[in-house]
Amino acid sequence: MNAISKIFSSDRYARCVEVSKRVRWDIEQDVIRGRRFDAAHKFLPDGLSLPHSFTTLSVDEKRFVSQIQGRTYANVFGLVERFINAKVLELSHDHWFGDQVALEALVRFSDEELKHQALFRRIDAMVGDVLPHGYRFDVDPNNVAHAVLGKSTWAVLTLTLDIELFTQLHFRESIEPDNELSELFKDVFLFHWKEESQHAILDELEWIRHDAGLTAEQRDRAVNEFIELVAAVDGILQAQAKADANYFAATCGRSVDEAEARGIEAAFLKAYRWQYIHSGAQHPHFGKVLSSLITESQGQRIQAALATLQ
Ligand SMILES: [Fe+2]
Numbered sequence: 456m457n458a459i460s461k462i463f464s465s466d467r468y469a470r471c472v473e474v475s476k477r478v479r480w481d482i483e484q485d486v487i488r489g490r491r492f493d494a495a496h497k498f499l500p501d502g503l504s505l506p507h508s509f510t511t512l513s514v515d516e517k518r519f520v521s522q523i524q525g526r527t528y529a530n531v532f533g534l535v536e537r538f539i540n541a542k543v544l545e546l547s548h549d550h551w552f553g554d555q556v557a558l559e560a561l562v563r564f565s566d567e568e569l570k571h572q573a574l575f576r577r578i579d580a581m582v583g584d585v586l587p588h589g590y591r592f593d594v595d596p597n598n599v600a601h602a603v604l605g606k607s608t609w610a611v612l613t614l615t616l617d618i619e620l621f622t623q624l625h626f627r628e629s630i631e632p633d634n635e636l637s638e639l640f641k642d643v644f645l646f647h648w649k650e651e652s653q654h655a656i657l658d659e660l661e662w663i664r665h666d667a668g669l670t671a672e673q674r675d676r677a678v679n680e681f682i683e684l685v686a687a688v689d690g691i692l693q694a695q696a697k698a699d700a701n702y703f704a705a706t707c708g709r710s711v712d713e714a715e716a717r718g719i720e721a722a723f724l725k726a727y728r729w730q731y732i733h734s735g736a737q738h739p740h741f742g743k744v745l746s747s748l749i750t751e752s753q754g755q756r757i758q759a760a761l762a763t764l765q
């Protein structure tokens with residue numbers, strides 16, 4: 456890294472610390488504020504839950520689908536934030552005896568992700584209070600974190616930037632005019648986004664810093680590992696789409712035949728792939744940073760892999 460880009464990134468770490476202090480929020484006092492969820496509302500906005508894909512369902516059933524997806528949203532974030540936080544703590548070692556502002560930025564990032572996991576556990580329990588029994592999310596965040604952190608830092612940071620950028624798009628979808636959307640869930644998107652915006656900047660700074668130390672061969676292997684991580688995320692989404700479709704069929708109050716059940720499962724999977732893979736991978740900034748680090752043929756390898764997940 457040359458002297459000018461060092462000063463530039465030092466400035467960006469400082470700005471992240473400043474904004475982190477300014478936007479800091481409390482789970483109970485700022486987000487929950489004594490409220491409960493109401494099953495009369497949608498929990499996820501249409502731009503994420505993709506109700507049009509659930510072609511056989513009534514309006515009320517589509518609202519129920521958005522509530523199931525809302526509970527899964529809390530669980531998926533609780534899951535990914537486990538490995539993101541561990542990776543951030545690991546990266547902070549590089550700054551222990553260096554840039555103390557960068558170290559503070561990463562410590563705050565970690566502290567915020569621990570708080571977000573607590574928020575999402577709270578949201579999972581609160582949604583559970585107003586939905587029928589029988590919902591399942593059987594993926595263990597620690598097992599996933601161990602598997603993810605077995606891949607190279609470059610691959611993990613690529614996946615992390617994808618995730619932290621899509622929380623920005625999710626927030627934008629949540630502020631589209633929609634009177635039926637839960638005000639409490641809208642606040643979850645709003646407050647999460649406030650802190651995630653700094654995380655996305657830090658991911659990029661750390662990714663570029665780490666990338667500068669890699670050889671072309673190491674980077675090429677890391678591209679493959681990123682593709683493997685996306686496939687692993689997709690495996691989790693496939694299992695959860697099946698679990699959520701089964702839960703819907705068991706609790707929707709009418710019989711769902713085999714063909715309809717398959718259609719509902721496919722619609723859940725389409726929504727989850729959009730929420731957790733494509734909304735980040737298609738983010739213009741993700742594409743811009745990624746293409747600045749890799750070759751054209753590596754980019755094509757990634758695009759080809761993503762295209763199989765439609
Ligand atoms: Fe977060």
Ligand SMILES: [Fe+2]
Nearest residue numbers: 568619651654
């Ligand atoms: Fe984050």
